[in-house]
Amino acid sequence: MSESDDITIEEVRHLALLTRINMTDHEIEEMRDQMSDILASIEVLSEVDTDGIEPTGHSVDVHSVMREDISSDSITLEDALANAPRQEDGFIRVRAVLEE
C-alpha cells in the first residue's frame, strides 16, 4: 500500500466525479491534504503479515439468508412517493437521463 504516499489533485478531482460531489478548487485542495494525512496514518497496516489470512466481511457467520417467498402488504404508492422531491401522475419525476 505504498504506491504513492500523497494523493494528487487530479485523483481528488476524479473521486469528486466518481462520487458525484461538486467541489470548489479550494475544497479539492483541502480534501487532498486531509486525505493524504489519513492515508499516511493507515500505512501502518503494511506492517501486518497477512499472508494466508482470509478476509472478514462480517463479524458474524451469517451467509445467504433465505426466507419463504410469501407475498404481503407493503407501503402504499402514496406513502412511497411522499418524500419524493418531484412527482407526477404517481411517478417520481426526473430529468431526462439520455440527452442527445
Add this chain to the structure above:
Amino acid sequence: MSTLDIKGITISVARRLLDDKEISSEELTQAYLDRISNIEGNIHSFVSVTADTAIEQAKAADNMISKGLQGTLTGIPMQLKDNMSTEGIPTTCSSKMLENFVPPYDAHVTAKLKDAGAVLLGKGNLDEFAMGSSTENSAMKVTHNPWDLEKVPGGSSGGPAAAVAASECVFSLGSDTGGSIRQPASLCGVVGMKPTYGLVSRFGLVAFASSLDQIGPITSDVEDSAVVLYNIAGHDQRDSTSLNVEVPDYTQGLDGDLTGLKVGVPIEYFAEGIDQGVETSVRDAIKILADLGAEIIETSLPHSAYALAVYYIIAPSEASANLSRYDGVKYGYSNDDQGSRWQALENTRQIGFGPEVKRRIMLGTYALSSGYYDAYYLKAQKVRTIIRNEFKEAFQNFDVLAMPTAPTTAFDIGGKTDDPIQMYLNDIFTIPANIAGIPAISVSCGVIDGLPVGLQFMAGALQEKKLFRAAYAYQKATNWHTLRASI
C-alpha cells in the same frame, strides 16, 4: 401529585412509581417535557421534540397500567437517536440531506419499544450520518456536555448521551459503528452499551457502515441497560445479519459478586495518548473488581493497535456505497435549480452533505477503486480477521476485558474540528469491539476536573450477561453512576 424531581431517575425507580400509582405516565412525561423546555436551550440534545404524540402515548400507557397489562418499559419516557426511523416523525440523521425526510415506517427497534409501551419524547442529535466523535458534525445544532457546557458530549450519539446525563429522558438508544454509543456515554458519565453485532436488528437504522453498525441502550445505570437491551434484542428477518438466537433476561444473575470472574487487562489500551488521570481512574476501578472477587490478569492484544486503521478503510468504504442512494430523486434534499441531470445530482450532494461525510465517501471510494482495492480494502479485511481471532483467543482465557473507554475526558467544543485525525483518535479504544463484532459497555468510574471518566468492558460474542455482571458489580460497589451534572 407534588412536584416530582426527575433528576437521575432510572427505569426501575420510574417503574415502581408508575406501578404504585404514585404518578401517571402522563404526569411523568409532562415532567420530562417541562425539563426539556427549561434546559434544552443549554444542552441542545434533541433534533425534534414530539410533545403531542408523547402525551398520547403516555395516556395509552396509563390505560395499560390501569388494566395491569404493563411491561418493564410501559409509560417510560425515552428518546431515540435521529438515525432510527420513526413513522410519521422526521428522521434527519442530523443531515441537510434528510432535513425534511419523514419515514413511512418504523425501525425494528422503534416498533419494539412502541409495542413495549415506551413513550417517545423526541429524536436525539448526532454527528451527520453518525460520522464523528463530538456531535459537532451535526448539520442541525451543536450539543453541549451537561457537565460543562463548553465541552463536547462526544459522538456520534452525543444527543442521546447528553439527554440521559441531563435527565431529559429516562433512557435513549444510540448506534455504535466505532464507539458512537460508548465514547459519548463515557464523556457524559452515563452507561452506554454496544451489543454483539447482529443481536439487535438494523432494519430502519439509516445505514452508515453496515458490517459495523449496531444499536444499543444509553441509560443511567447497568440494570436499565440490561432491561432496554432485553426489549430491543431478537431476530428480525428484515435484517439479513440478524442473529437467530434466544434472548436471555439480562437482569438475571446481577448480584454484585465477581468471585471467579477472570478479567483480562490488555496493555495496549493503556498506551498511546491516554490521559494520566483517565489511566489512574481506570486502574483504581480494576482494583475494585479484584476486591469483589475477580481475578485480574494483565494480557496483550497486539493487533488492537491496528484497529483504527482498519476502521478508517472499512467504514468509509461501506459508507461510500451506502450513501450513494442520496441522489435528490427518491427522497431527501434536492437541488434541481440548474444544469443537466448530472449537475443537479452533483449540486445536491455538494450542498446536502457536510465536510466529514464527503471526506468519508471520497476516502471509501478511493479505497475501493481498482488498483487500490487489494492494498486497502482487502488488506483491512484480512487484518480484521487477525483482530477478531485475537479476541476469540483472549476470551478462551478471560470472561471479560477491562480498559478505558476513551483516552481523555470531554474536550473543548471546537478544539479538534480542524484536525480529522485527532478527532479519530478518540475512538482508539472502542473501535476494536466493532471490528471484532463483540459486545462492550462503558460505565462511569471517576470524575476529573468536573468531567466523567469511562471504564469499558468487552466480552466474547453473545456474552452480554458477563458484561452486565461485571459492570453491575462495579456500580454496586461504587457511586460514580449516581453523580449527575449540576444542570
